Amino acid sequence: MAKKAARAPKRSATPARRAARPSTPARKAAPRKATAPLRKSAARATTTAKAAKYVYSWGAGKADGNGTMKPLLGGKGANLAEMGRIGLPVPAGFTISTEVCTYYYDNKRTYPAALQAQIAAGIGKIEKIMGVTFGDATRFPLLVAVRSGARDSMPGMMDTILNLGLNDETVIALERATQNPRFAWDCYRRFIQMYGDVVLGVQKRAGEDHEPFETVLETYKDETYGNGHLEDNKLTADDLKTIIDRFKALVKERTGKAFPSDPWQQLEGAVSAVFGSWMNDRAIVYRRKYNIPAEWGTAVNVQAMVFGNTGDESGSGVAFTRDPATGEKVFYGEFLLNAQGEDVVAGVRTPEAVAELAKQMPKAYKELDRIRKVLETHFKDMQDFEFTIQDGTVYMLQTRNGKRTGVAAVRIATEMVKEGLIDWKTAVMRVPADQLDQVLxxxxxxxxxxxxxxxxxxxxxxxxxxxxxxxxxxxxxxxxxxxxxxxxxxxxxxxxxxxxxxxxxxxxxxxxxxxxxxxxxxxxxxxxxxxxxxxxxxxxxxxxxxxxxxxxxxxxxxxxxxxxxxxxxxxxxxxxASEVIQGLVENDAEAKKGRTFKNFVQLMKWCAEGTRMTVRTNADTPEQVRNALAFGAVGIGLTRTEHMFFEGDRIDAMREMILAESLEARQEALAKLLPYQREDFFGIFKELKGYPATIRFLDPPLHEFLPNSGDQQKDLAKKLGIPVEKIQQRVHDLHEFNPMLGFRGCRLGIRYPEITAMQARAVFEAAADANKKGYKAKPEIMIPLVGFKKELDLQVEVVHEVARKVQAERKTTINYSVGTMIEVPRGALTADEIAQTAEFFSFGTNDLTQTTLGMSRDDSGSFLPPYEELEIVKKNPFATIDQTGVGALMRIAVEKGRQTRKDIKLGICGEHGGEPDSVKFCDAIGLDYVSCSPFRVPVARLAAAQAALAAKKK
The missing domain is CATH 3.50.30.10 (Phosphohistidine domain)
Known part of the structure; x- marks a missing residue:
């Protein structure tokens, strides 16, 4: 970036400007000392052809931007502009837009040609509003803070530099202007430490336990005072001068260069460092966790410094308009006297509660409380804001929608509806769906x-x-x-x-x-x-x-x-268990009186009003069904029948069936399993109280049911009265090189239709028993792993035949349907054919992801993390649906299925059914329901409601 010619701003004696400028006991109108080399002037820049706008200024009640411009200005810059527009005391500054960050990385870390002049003009506007000059070595100099500002808040992930503009000359001007030597040299010490770390790269080396600047600081304290943990505000101006000399020596030792003294060079380095921090390791890790796209980039905010470290009438703090941990409507936060803002958030000193400010600085507290109310009324959300008090005057440095816990999110949303700040639809959209896990x-x-x-x-x-x-x-x-x-x-x-x-x-x-x-x-x-x-x-x-x-x-x-x-x-x-689970699942009367329970129930009622898709549960036992229905599930989207074979003596009957060498022997073993399955299905139908149950027939390969160790095989041989060699041979025969793509799912039922017949009889007999007792069973039989229409036809024929027999035997009618899981690509691509037979589709996205991507869910741990870091995949496809690949197949299946059968029921039963982004995708492609584990039901319900409300808003 090029740099700007030195010039003195016009002076103004307006009360507004006097209030905005720093407190300076001695303000002489001496000419500013020029810095070399000369910079391009803003005046010269305005004579060139009109360039794209990259710099957006604010100050003195005016702003180029506003709060709606977060994609361009980042959250911090947009909200600073917005606070300025509504009359809050914000020091002047400007934002370098996120477009520059994109340009910076797309063009080998270079900048648009027009940027340098626009930055110069931005500094000029700050000088004019604040009444001070950047790089002034004769009177109070303009110092600036350079901060990042991503579209979504990323606290602590990117870099900040305060007090920029200080050098060996301007620090003396600052000392002379304020008559406060300790303040001036403390600012200089902080600046060198921040700039040296962030811009010059003086950081911890391998084997070092502490940051190098901190080591120098603590060593000096220990040498001088015998106390390496002495608080920084106890150091004198002379102490600070010595420490600064040592800091400069550290910079020279680690970088081979002297600390830069030119303020314009400092600014150029700071801006580049903030843009560079968008791609630092911690920012990448954070973005990956919170699904923030790298292409969004960050903005850079350059703002006039105001000072909380001038003495005991000054301080800095961070506050919230409500308690971010509980959601309670109280003025919540903390501050430090005689400190800059980084001291509060860095945790190097334990601050005091903001309520104490009412005793120590009552006027400042009253002003902050007024600002707190203005912020909530204007932004209509809980705000997290930073402030500085300089010599008794309050300045606002930032506001943003505050990060909050799940419990707080639910409380704030529901209480803001009661207060008339937002409506119930906004409340539903306001609670992050994945935070409901915290409530539970x-x-x-x-x-x-x-x-x-x-x-x-x-x-x-x-x-x-x-x-x-x-x-x-x-x-x-x-x-x-x-x-x-x-x-x-x-x-x-x-x-x-x-x-x-x-x-x-x-x-x-x-x-x-x-x-x-x-x-x-x-x-x-x-x-x-x-x-x-x-x-x-x-x-x-x-x-x-x-x-x-x-x-x-x-x-x-x-x-x-x-x-x-x-x-x-x-x-x-x-x-x-949490209060919500105690109240809903355990029916605890005391828990139901709790605020968290009541707020949660209210939120779920709003979700029921706003949703289009329903939410079912993946459940294999009556207890799981009971829990899911307590959370608002409206049926079962997946019952895995194979799970029923592992309890008690059932596994022995299952193994006997697998080891059978004739149809008669298999049927004899299956007859032992029938009453177990019938009993299980009856218990599930009873708990469902008339809601439907999608029951998947046997899916895993048979080898999973046989013992692998020698001792277990001997025990089984003894129990069944057969030679152990027979078991060993069967285990060998069933071995598959790739079981996921082997002899499983509908392939088992086609090879051994008696297995399908037994399971169908268990379902229909249980349904008949349930209907007789008034439970209105609605079984939906799901055939797994279908890729060919003929596979489904053969299995459906078996199911219908058994249904006819049971209905005739029991003299009853059973309300049932038969469909399939779409979990192999061919099933999705030929969905129009399969829908001729299938009455419903349920997407088994666990296997559909594996077969589409050619990735094993169990074996991908070795390469998926680096794939995510390199953004080959934006998100783990086994956690969130791969919308481009797997999602495309799902869209095809939905479209083709409905072409053949307009009323076909469509759902999802893979683990993705409880993941918010995946739920929203399912709504977008028109599924009727999602199904997930019982304790993910509230998450899915909230995500489904948010998807429906967002679609209506569009």
Missing amino acids: APIFDRVAVKKANVIARGLPAGPGAASGEIYFNADRAVEAAAKDKKVLLVRVETSPEDLRGMIAAEGILTARGGVSSHAALVARQMGKVCVCGAAALHVDYNKRTLTVDGTVYNEGDWLSIDGTAGEVYAGRIETG
């Missing part, structure tokens, strides 16, 4: 927790209960979690580099930091249990120990944390 998450067992020992207390930052083995390092936490261990990540304070460990952990525990620290913000968004600022904890990273009141806990020991109460317990505590 376990809590500590009431009896067990009373017996547990509280060893420390901190701030409740992420509600819920978690027990796990403690790990003090993100990498080791990831390794432990990969071995199926329950992990608690314990840190003094977390940083963005800990993101992978936070994702792997059950819960997060920190010794420092408040409810707006990095740990708290990220934990709330992830739905992780979190306790922050537990000051009694003493973490020794080198020894890998945690000490509390003299008791030492080693890495790998168990601790438990309650993120609702902020309590830390020794050992492992058993968990119990």
